[in-house]
Amino acid sequence: MKKFLIGVLILTLVLVTTACSSNASGSGSANNGKKTLTVVWYPNESGADMKTSRQALDKVIAQATGKKVIDKLTTDYNIAIEAVASGNADIGFLAAQGYIEAHKKNSKVLPLVVNTGGSGTLKDAVYYSWISVRAADASKYQTNGKYSLDNIAGKKMSFVSTASTSGFIIPTAQIIHDFKSQSKYKNLSQNDLTQGGKFFSQVLFGQTHQGSAVNLLTGKVDVAAFCDTELERYVDVASGTFDKPGTTYKVKSGAPEPFNNLAGKEFTALTVTPVLNAPIVMNTSTLSKQDQQKLISTLTSDKVANDKSIFAPANSSAMFFKTGKNDRFVKINDAWFDPIRKLSE
Numbered sequence: 001m002k003k004f005l006i007g008v009l010i011l012t013l014v015l016v017t018t019a020c021s022s023n024a025s026g027s028g029s030a031n032n033g034k035k036t037l038t039v040v041w042y043p044n045e046s047g048a049d050m051k052t053s054r055q056a057l058d059k060v061i062a063q064a065t066g067k068k069v070i071d072k073l074t075t076d077y078n079i080a081i082e083a084v085a086s087g088n089a090d091i092g093f094l095a096a097q098g099y100i101e102a103h104k105k106n107s108k109v110l111p112l113v114v115n116t117g118g119s120g121t122l123k124d125a126v127y128y129s130w131i132s133v134r135a136a137d138a139s140k141y142q143t144n145g146k147y148s149l150d151n152i153a154g155k156k157m158s159f160v161s162t163a164s165t166s167g168f169i170i171p172t173a174q175i176i177h178d179f180k181s182q183s184k185y186k187n188l189s190q191n192d193l194t195q196g197g198k199f200f201s202q203v204l205f206g207q208t209h210q211g212s213a214v215n216l217l218t219g220k221v222d223v224a225a226f227c228d229t230e231l232e233r234y235v236d237v238a239s240g241t242f243d244k245p246g247t248t249y250k251v252k253s254g255a256p257e258p259f260n261n262l263a264g265k266e267f268t269a270l271t272v273t274p275v276l277n278a279p280i281v282m283n284t285s286t287l288s289k290q291d292q293q294k295l296i297s298t299l300t301s302d303k304v305a306n307d308k309s310i311f312a313p314a315n316s317s318a319m320f321f322k323t324g325k326n327d328r329f330v331k332i333n334d335a336w337f338d339p340i341r342k343l344s345e
Contacts, residue, residue: 034067034286034288035067035068036067036068036069036070037061037062037065037067037068037069037070037090037091037287037291038069038070038071038072038083038088038089038090038091039054039057039058039061039069039070039071039072039089039090039091039092039093040071040072040074040080040083040084040088040089040091040092040093041054041071041072041073041074041080041092041093042074042077042080042093042094042095042098042208043074043075043076043077043080043207043208043211044208044209044210044230045093045319046073046074046075047210047257048256048257049233049256049257050319052309053309053312053318053319054071056307056309056310056318057093057310057319058071060298060299060304060307060310061091061295063298064291064294064295064297064298064299065291065294065295067291072088072089075207076161076207077098077160077161077163077164077207078161078163080092080094080098081094081098081101081102081105081163082102082105084102084106084109084281084282084283085101085102085105085106085109085283086105086106087106087283087285087286089283090282090283090286090287091112091280091281091282091283091287091295092280092281092282093278093279093280093281093319094278094279094281095163095164095165095166095278096165096275096276096277096278096279096337096340097163097164097165097168097169097340098163098164098165098278099111099279099281099337100337100340100341101163102281103334106283106285108283108284108285109281109282109283109284110281110282110284110333110334111279111280111281111282111332111333111334111336111337112279112280112281112282112292112295112296112299112331112332113279113280113295113296113299113300113329113330113331113332114276114277114278114279114280114329114330114332114336115277115311115320115327115328115329115330116277116326116327116328116329116330117277117323117324117327118322118323118324118325118326118327119324119326120324120325120326120327120328121330122330122332122336124323124324125276125277126274126275126276126277127166127227127228127229127274127275127277127278128166128227128228128243128272128273128274128275129165129166129167129170129171129225129226129227129228129271129272129273129274129275130225130226130227130228130231130269130270130271130272131149131152131171131174131175131223131224131225131269131270131271132213132216132223132224132225132226132267132268132269132270133216133222133223133224133267133268133270134216134217134219134222134265134266134267134268135238135248135266135267135268136266137222138246138248138268138270141270146246147245147246147268147269147270147271148178148270149174149175149178149179149270149271150178152175152200152222152223152270153179153185153199153200154199154200154201155200155201155221155222155223156200156201156202156203156204156220156221156222156223157193157200157202157203157204157221157222157223157224157225158203158204158205158206158212158215158216158220158221158223158224158225159171159172159193159194159203159204159205159206159212159224159225160205160206160207160208160209160211160212160225160226161205161206161207162194162205164209165275165276165278165340166209166225166226166227166275167206167209167212167225167226167227168225169190169340169343170273170275170343171225171271171273172190172193173190173343174271174273175188175193175199176188176189176190176193179199185199200223202221204220204221206224206226208230209226209227209230209231210226210230210231210234210258210259211258212224212225212226213226213231213234213259213267214258214259214262216267217251217259217262217265217267218262223270224267227275228242228243228272229319229321231249232321234251234252234255234256234259235249235250235251235252235255236249236250236252237249237250238250238266243272244269244272245269245270245271245272246268246269246270247268247269247272248266248267248268249266249267249268249269250264250265250266251263251264251265251266276336276337276339276340279332279337280299280329282295296331299329300328300329300330300331302328304328304329305326305327305328305329311327311328
């Protein structure tokens with residue numbers, strides 16, 4: 001089932017790694033005298049539990065540029081995307097699909113850096129998209145003793161946002177791939193998967209990965225898509241191995257909002273699919289070339305790579321988890337995101 005997506009994503013990762021060694025910089029026409037930089041955050045990272053992590057990255061940006069940094073928090077993916085595209089934000093931490101949409105709106109929006117995997121390279125610069133069901137219902141989604149998506153048609157579904165890579169683009173691509181051999185679904189499209197009555201009986205959008213998981217655990221839907229990095233700090237493995245299909249997760253006792261009333265609730269991941277890591281992006285019309293270079297130099301430094309407030313242990317309230325000894329930021333260019341573009345075509 002995974003050959004299609006892994007082939008598109010991982011293989012292309014290897015092919016474009018060399019090309020990414022020279023970053024595509026923008027014109028940097030901004031006024032170097034600008035004294036304040038604005039960083040916009042997706043809803044997933046706008047919560048109170050992520051404040052310390054936001055501040056840690058803001059501090060690095062401020063030290064690199066010598067400028068004051070302010071945060072723009074959001075409740076909708078599209079608000080964050082539009083903020084960077086319009087120049088109301090200079091920098092944003094967007095998922096791959098969000099970057100693609102912002103770049104399409106304004107070609108001056110370009111990637112700044114992306115975090116690697118534990119190898120310190122782009123070869124393992126991925127996180128994982130999960131399509132999950134409540135653990136009590138998991139046995140209903142087995143075919144020949146293995147978990148599959150075969151029985152999700154007609155169910156109530158929750159995605160994150162149509163602008164979410166791991167919460168919409170990847171899971172819908174996988175659903176279409178798995179069902180296209182059936183004559184009934186040979187013309188199934190992403191648009192069909194957003195509307196109740198087309199493939200699913202009802203479709204909800206959680207607006208955050210946490211919100212999509214809550215939709216599942218509170219019984220609003222039968223199936224939900226969300227990613228590992230946004231759920232990891234709220235759950236423990238109840239059975240199985242982290243980031244493996246068929247693993248069951250339990251909400252931790254004392255988990256913060258929005259899981260504070262869901263301790264002990266369990267879900268099982270039917271599928272686990274790799275996704276390109278989320279980039280830090282910039283609007284090169286508002287961020288001067290001088291500041292661009294300062295940020296690239298600082299963010300890709302050993303000092304930042306070894307900063308535990310940036311690359312923190314798993315299960316902490318952080319955006320960038322250490323997956324190995326060599327996690328770090330590396331510069332990146334637009335072409336690295338072509339695999340995600342192809343999934344949206």
